[in-house]
């Protein structure tokens with residue numbers, strides 16, 4: 674293999690730049706040419722790519738977002754779009770492709786594999802919803818961003834003795850809410866994975882008020898409920914002073930944590946090694962501290978383990 678490509682696709686995630694840097698530098702270290710494809714599968718279809726050099730990835734390890742840009746490509750969902758992408762891959766001489774993204778991007782990778790393209794996936798999404806890896810790139814930064822936001826909201830919540838309902842991202846996954854809720858000491862956490870009882874949430878709030886708690890923070894995963902609706906219900910039934918904060922895309926930006934940079938550097942470098950050794954059709958993940966590869970199709974078919982015990986712990990600690 675002489676020339677490989679790299680792209681980022683789907684929602685950006687902090688640490689993607691560190692992964693691109695690792696791919697580019699590891700490839701060049703081994704004498705490979707490396708092509709950066711712009712705007713994910715969109716760029717593959719429309720021929721938006723350029724050769725990358727050591728300097729192309731200078732000064733990016735600490736930056737959020739992705740220098741290659743990203744997109745969600747509707748054209749790539751169609752067979753004609755994928756054929757055009759294949760043509761661009763062949764014309765550009767790319768012999769192996771590294772896809773950094775989430776489950777939608779991995780489904781695209783599977784389609785390219787079916788067309789005979791050698792693809793390796795690197796999991797990059799704040800949602801941490803991909804099986805066969807304990808963590809996806811960007812998740813740790815998002816959890817830290819949310820925890821930081823909880824700290825700030827807590828100051829004003831305490832001052833005004835209010836209830837705050839904070840909505841966080843994660844699509845259908847409650848990972849961000851669970852870990853940030855535990856780290857931020859939220860009174861209640863509503864997750865798509867675990868049925869919740871709003872009466873119990875309100876009972877917990879009332880108990881808190883009785884023993885002198887000055888505020889209540891309810892963390893809601895976007896896949897579980899709408900913070901606005903939950904706040905409405907609480908207001909109707911308790912007459913407490915309730916406010917809503919929807920953190921939105923603030924969660925996805927900012928400098929990646931050291932953990933995400935480490936993870937991204939390890940996975941990016943390992944992806945180059947996979948292609949060099951002739952392995953493809955797989956994704957890389959970190960399992961128990963070790964870098965492991967799994968067939969992408971297998972990983973996509975698996976349900977990610979959800980640590981319910983952390984939810985139990987968070988509930989006990991917020992008694």
Ligand code: F6P
Nearest residue numbers: 684775798799800842843844925
């Ligand atoms: O998958 C990452 C994610 O941030 C989800 O948590 C969220 O639901 C979605 O992307 C938002 O997508 P967009 O940036 O396209 O609005």
